Amino acid sequence: xxxxxxxxxxxxxxxxxxxxxxxxxxxxxxxxxxxxxxxxxxxxxxxxxxxxxxxxxxxxxxxxxxxxxxxxxxxxxxxxxxxxxxxxxxxxxxxxxxxxxxxxxxxxxxxxxxxxxxxxxxxxxxxxxxxxxxxxxxxxxxxxxxxxxxxxxxxxxxxxxxxxxxxxxxxxxxxxxxxxxxxxxxxxxxxxxxxxxxxxxxxxxxxxxxxxxxxxxxxxxxxxxxxxxxxxxxxxxxxxxxxxxxxxxxxxxxxxxxxxxxxxxxxxxxxxxxxxxxxxxxxxxxxxxxxxxxxxxxxxxxxxxxxxxxxxxxxxxxxxxxx
Numbered sequence: 001x002x003x004x005x006x007x008x009x010x011x012x013x014x015x016x017x018x019x020x021x022x023x024x025x026x027x028x029x030x031x032x033x034x035x036x037x038x039x040x041x042x043x044x045x046x047x048x049x050x051x052x053x054x055x056x057x058x059x060x061x062x063x064x065x066x067x068x069x070x071x072x073x074x075x076x077x078x079x080x081x082x083x084x085x086x087x088x089x090x091x092x093x094x095x096x097x098x099x100x101x102x103x104x105x106x107x108x109x110x111x112x113x114x115x116x117x118x119x120x121x122x123x124x125x126x127x128x129x130x131x132x133x134x135x136x137x138x139x140x141x142x143x144x145x146x147x148x149x150x151x152x153x154x155x156x157x158x159x160x161x162x163x164x165x166x167x168x169x170x171x172x173x174x175x176x177x178x179x180x181x182x183x184x185x186x187x188x189x190x191x192x193x194x195x196x197x198x199x200x201x202x203x204x205x206x207x208x209x210x211x212x213x214x215x216x217x218x219x220x221x222x223x224x225x226x227x228x229x230x231x232x233x234x235x236x237x238x239x240x241x242x243x244x245x246x247x248x249x250x251x252x253x254x255x256x257x258x259x260x261x262x263x264x265x266x267x268x269x270x271x272x273x274x275x276x277x278x279x280x281x282x283x284x285x286x287x288x289x290x291x292x293x294x295x296x297x298x299x300x301x302x303x304x305x306x307x308x309x310x311x312x313x314x315x316x317x318x319x320x321x322x323x
Contacts, residue, residue: 004101006108009060009074014053016069017062018046020095025248028126032314034148034251034290048092048247060093061108063101071096073105077118087113089123091249091315099130106138110322119322124244127316135318143319145303146244146294147311148251154281160270164225165278172223172230173210179230182206185261194298220282224262224271231266234275235259236283239292249315255283257293267301276309 009017022042029035038044052058053074060074075089096102110121123140125131132142159165168176176182182201189196201209213219213235224232239245239254257279262272283291293311295302307313 003065004070004104005064006061006104007064009053009062009072011053013062013069013072014050015042015046017072017095018042018049020069020072020097021045021049021092021248023097024095024126027128028248028314031127032148032312034150034254034314035248036250036252039248045092045248052090052092059109059112061105063096063105070098071101071105073102073109075109075113075121075123083122084120085118086120086122087118089121091124092247094123094125096131099128099134102131102134103138106135110138114322121320121322123318124249125316125318127314132316132318138320139322140318140320142297142316144294144317145297145306145313146249146292146315146317147306148290148292148314149310149312151255151280151283151288151291154284155277157274157277157281159224159274162227163269163271163274165222165275166225168210168214168221168223170211170214173207173214176210176223176230176233177203177207179263181230181233181261181263182209184263185259188261188264188301189296189299193300194296196296219258220279222275222278222282224266224275226266226269226271232262232271232275233259234279236279236291239290242292242294244294244315244317245292251290251292253288254290254292255286255288257291260293272305273309 019042022040022045026040029037055076058074058076062069063071073089073094075087075093077086078088186198186200213221218237220236222234223230235258237256237258239250239256242256245256293306295306297303
C-alpha cells in the first residue's frame with residue numbers, strides 16, 4: 001500500500017472530502033436506515049461540510065495517497081463553561097476509506113489541539129466496528145449513545161395501578177420544585193459510574209425553567225404521578241432542537257425525547273414504560289415517523305432502559321481526556 005501523507009485540512013480538500021462523507025453516510029444508512037438518504041449525494045453533503053469547516057476555531061487534517069484524498073478529520077472547540085478545554089469532531093467532521101487512517105489523522109490534528117490547550121476531545125461516529133476500534137486505539141472510549149427508532153401507530157396506554165399521566169400547568173410549579181424531580185437526573189449522573197461534573201441547578205433556575213417551558217409550549221411534557229404525587233417527567237421536542245441531531249444525524253420527520261427521569265423510589269413500577277409509550281403515541285398522532293434520544297453509556301439504568309424500548313444505538317459519542 002502506498003505511503004500515507006497527512007497534511008493540514010484546507011479549502012482545496014472540501015469537494016473530495018464531501019465524496020468521502022457521502023460514501024460514509026451510505027454505509028451508515030445501511031446500519032441506520034432512518035438517516036436522511038439525500039446525504040449519500042456528495043452535492044448534498046458538501047454544504048454541510050463547508051458550513052462546519054467555517055466554524056470558529058476549526059482545524060484538522062487531510063490524508064492523501066498518491067495525491068488522492070483518502071480521509072479527513074476536522075474539529076473545533078465548543079463553549080468552555082460547558083465542556084472545559086475541548087474540541088468536538090461532529091458527525092460530518094470525518095470520513096476515511098480505511099479505518100486505520102483515522103488514527104494517523106487524529107495523531108496529526110490532536111497535536112495542534114493539545115498545543116492550543118484543548119485537552120478534552122469528543123467525536124461522533126457511526127457504529128462501524130473497524131472505525132470505532134481504530135478510535136479506541138488512540139485512547140478514546142464511548143461516553144454517549146444516540147438512539148433511533150421508528151414511531152408506530154398510536155395506542156392506548158394504561159398507567160400502573162395508583163399512577164396517572166398528565167401535562168403540567170403553571171399551578172404545578174411549586175409542587176414540582178418541592179418534589180425535586182429536576183434534581184433526580186443530575187444527581188444520578190453525578191454518582192458512580194457516570195461521575196458527571198455538571199453542577200446541580202438551583203431552585204431559582206428550576207423554577208424559571210418550568211415557567212418558561214409551560215409559557216412557551218414548545219415541548220410536549222408529560223408528568224407521571226404516583227399516589228397523587230409527581231414522581232416522573234418526560235419531555236419531547238422537534239429533533240432539530242438538539243445540536244447533536246442536525247444534518248447527517250437527523251432522521252426525516254423526527255422528534256426528540258429530550259428528558260426523562262423518575263424519582264428513585266418509583267423506579268421499577270412501570271411508570272417510566274407507560275410514559276415512554278404515551279410519548280410514542282403522541283408522536284404518532286403528531287405525524288412524526290421517528291424518535292431519537294441519547295444517554296450516557298455509563299448510566300447503567302438508561303443504557304439498559306432505552307434499548308429495551310426499541311432505540312438502536314446508531315451514533316456513538318467517544319471521549320478522550322489528556323492526561
